[in-house]
Amino acid sequence: MTKYLVLIAGTAEEWNNADPADQARWHHDHVRFGREVGGAILAGEALDGASTATTLRRRTGTVQLTDGPFAETAEQISGFYLVEAADLDQVVTWCELLPEIYSLEIRPCIQIEGLTD
Amino acid sequence: MIEPIEAVWRDEWGRLLALLVAQTRRLDLAEDALADAFERAAQSWPEAGVPDNPPAWLLTAARRRVLDRLRAEAVAARKQPLLAAEQVQGGERADDLLRLVLLAAHPSLSEEAGAALTLRLVLGISTADIARLFLVPEPTMAARLTRARKKVVAAGVPLAVPSDEVLPQRLETVARVAYLAFTAGYAPGSGADVVRADLAGEAIRLVRLVRATGPAAGGNVALTALLALMLLQHARRGARVDAGGGIVLLAQQDREAWNRDEIEEGLALVGELAGFRYALVPRATRPASGATRPAGGVAVNSALAAEYLLQALIAAEHARAADATETDWVAIADYYRQLEDLTGSPVVRLNRAVAVAEAGDLANALGLLDGLEDALPHSHRLPAVRAELLSRAGRHTEARAEYDVAIARCQNEPERAQLHARRAAVHLT
Numbered sequence A: 001m002t003k004y005l006v007l008i009a010g011t012a013e014e015w016n017n018a019d020p021a022d023q024a025r026w027h028h029d030h031v032r033f034g035r036e037v038g039g040a041i042l043a044g045e046a047l048d049g050a051s052t053a054t055t056l057r058r059r060t061g062t063v064q065l066t067d068g069p070f071a072e073t074a075e076q077i078s079g080f081y082l083v084e085a086a087d088l089d090q091v092v093t094w095c096e097l098l099p100e101i102y103s104l105e106i107r108p109c110i111q112i113e114g115l116t117d
Numbered sequence B: 001m002i003e004p005i006e007a008v009w010r011d012e013w014g015r016l017l018a019l020l021v022a023q024t025r026r027l028d029l030a031e032d033a034l035a036d037a038f039e040r041a042a043q044s045w046p047e048a049g050v051p052d053n054p055p056a057w058l059l060t061a062a063r064r065r066v067l068d069r070l071r072a073e074a075v076a077a078r079k080q081p082l083l084a085a086e087q088v089q090g091g092e093r094a095d096d097l098l099r100l101v102l103l104a105a106h107p108s109l110s111e112e113a114g115a116a117l118t119l120r121l122v123l124g125i126s127t128a129d130i131a132r133l134f135l136v137p138e139p140t141m142a143a144r145l146t147r148a149r150k151k152v153v154a155a156g157v158p159l160a161v162p163s164d165e166v167l168p169q170r171l172e173t174v175a176r177v178a179y180l181a182f183t184a185g186y187a188p189g190s191g192a193d194v195v196r197a198d199l200a201g202e203a204i205r206l207v208r209l210v211r212a213t214g215p216a217a218g219g220n221v222a223l224t225a226l227l228a229l230m231l232l233q234h235a236r237r238g239a240r241v242d243a244g245g246g247i248v249l250l251a252q253q254d255r256e257a258w259n260r261d262e263i264e265e266g267l268a269l270v271g272e273l274a275g276f277r278y279a280l281v282p283r284a285t286r287p288a289s290g291a292t293r294p295a296g297g298v299a300v301n302s303a304l305a306a307e308y309l310l311q312a313l314i315a316a317e318h319a320r321a322a323d324a325t326e327t328d329w330v331a332i333a334d335y336y337r338q339l340e341d342l343t344g345s346p347v348v349r350l351n352r353a354v355a356v357a358e359a360g361d362l363a364n365a366l367g368l369l370d371g372l373e374d375a376l377p378h379s380h381r382l383p384a385v386r387a388e389l390l391s392r393a394g395r396h397t398e399a400r401a402e403y404d405v406a407i408a409r410c411q412n413e414p415e416r417a418q419l420h421a422r423r424a425a426v427h428l429t
Helices: A012-016 A020-040 A088-095 B002-024 B027-048 B054-076 B096-104 B111-123 B127-133 B138-154 B167-186 B193-211 B221-234 B260-274 B303-320 B329-343 B346-358 B362-369 B381-392 B396-409 B413-424
Strands: A002-010 A041-046 A054-057 A064-067 A076-085 A103-108
Touching (some): A002 A012, A002 A088, A012 A076, B002 B027, B002 B096, B002 B111, B027 B054, B096 B111, B096 B193, B111 B127, B111 B138, B111 B167, B127 B138, B127 B167, B167 B221, B193 B221, B221 B260, B260 B303, B303 B329, B346 B362, B346 B381, B362 B381
Antiparallel strands (some): A002 A076, A002 A103, A041 A076, A054 A064
C-alpha cells in the first residue's frame, strides 16, 4: 500500500461565484468521495485562500517570511486528501468522483527511514 | 550465428520480460537480467549450439541473474521499490504481456515517454533505435526512458489489467502511443529515412502483438482501425522516396512498388469495420459513387476509433485506385468532411479542401480555406494549397503571391525547391 497526497487546485472564485446548484452538487461529490473511499482517507482538509498563506524560507540562515504561496499561479491549492491505495489506478478512479472543476495533482508519498512509526 | 538470437529477441523479448517483471515486480532488474541472458546466449550459442528450447534457456539464465542480483542487494541491505502488483508465484499467465503493455503505455506518462517505454519493454527495441525513430540524441532518449521507468514504479502504476469498463480506454491509450511511434518514423528527418520507415513498421508489430493478447484487445475498434490505417500507409513506403532521396508525392508514386499484401490486409480490416467489401480492381469495376459506402457515415462508438477508421477509409481509397486518376475524390472529400466534424482540426479542413478541389469543385475548395490563416499562421502548406487552387482557377497573379508566402514560410529545402518550380510554372497573365 502506498500513501498518496491528492492536491486540489482550483480558484476559490470559481466555487464562490458558481450557481448554488453547482455548489451543492460539488459539495455532494465530496460527500460521495468520503463515503466510497471511506477508511482509505487518512486525512483531508479544505484550505483557506492563497492570500492567507505565509511562506517560510531559511536558506539564508535567517528565517524569512513572505506573504503568499510558493508560486503565484492562476490555480492555487485549495485543499487536499491523503489516501492510502494499492496503486495509481485506484487513486485515479477515486479522484473521478471529485468535482470536475478541479485540477488534481496525485503524488505518492515516500517512506523515510527513522520517521515512520 | 547471430541470426537465431535476433529472431528469438524479436519474437520472445516481450513475453519473457512480462513474465520476469510479474515474478520479480522489479522493472529495472528484470530488464537488465533479460538483456544479460541474451548477451550470454550470444557468447554461448555459436559454440555450444542453439538450445532445443531457446526461450526456456534464456528464462533460466535471466532468473539466475535475478537471484544473483537479489542476493547482492540483500548483502548491501538496500531495499528497492517494487512495482504495484501481486507477487506471482506460479508460471506464465495468459495476460502477462497485456499487463506489461498497459504499464508501459499508461496515461500517467506523456505519450512520447509512453511510446518510447512501450517500444523498449514490449518489443525490446534498443535505445539507439528509439532515439533515431524520434529524432533525438541517444542520451536524451536514455534519460527519457530512465525517467519513465522511475515514474511508473514510484507513482505506483499497476502491473494489472483494469476492469472491463476501463480497459477499452486504456487500449485506446495504447493505440495513441503506437500511432505516435508510427508517425515519428515518417516525420521528415535527415538522411536515414528508410531505416526510420522500418522502425515505423515496429508500431504495426506492436499493435499486432497487443491484438493477439485476447478478445478485449482483438475486438478493440480503435486498435483494429489503427492497424488498417498503418498497413495502408506503410504499404507505400517503397514508393515514397526516389533514387536521389527526394519525397515522391502520392499522385506520382509507382503503385507497382506498393506492398500488395499489406494493402489487401488493410482493406479487409477496413471493410470489416465499415461493413462493406472493397473492389480491388477499380479501373473496370469501380462502383457508382456511394454504392458500396455506408449511407450516413461511419458510426463507431468511440471518437478515436472513428478518427482512425475515417483516416483508414481515406487511405483505402488511395490504395485501391489502380492509378492516381482513378481516385474516388468524392468519397475522400466526404470522409474528410466527417473527420472535420469529428476533430475540428484545421489541418483536416485543409486536406478536405484539397480533396474537394480534386473532386472538381474549385469554388467550394477555395471557400474551405477561408479563415484557416488564423489557425495555421506558420503553415506553408496553406498558402501552397491556395496557390495551387488559384492557379487552377486561372487567377495567376494571386497564385504567384500565395506561392511567395509559402516559399517564405517553408523550412524544408527540397520542398522549397518544389514550390519555386511550381511558382515558375504558373502561366503569365
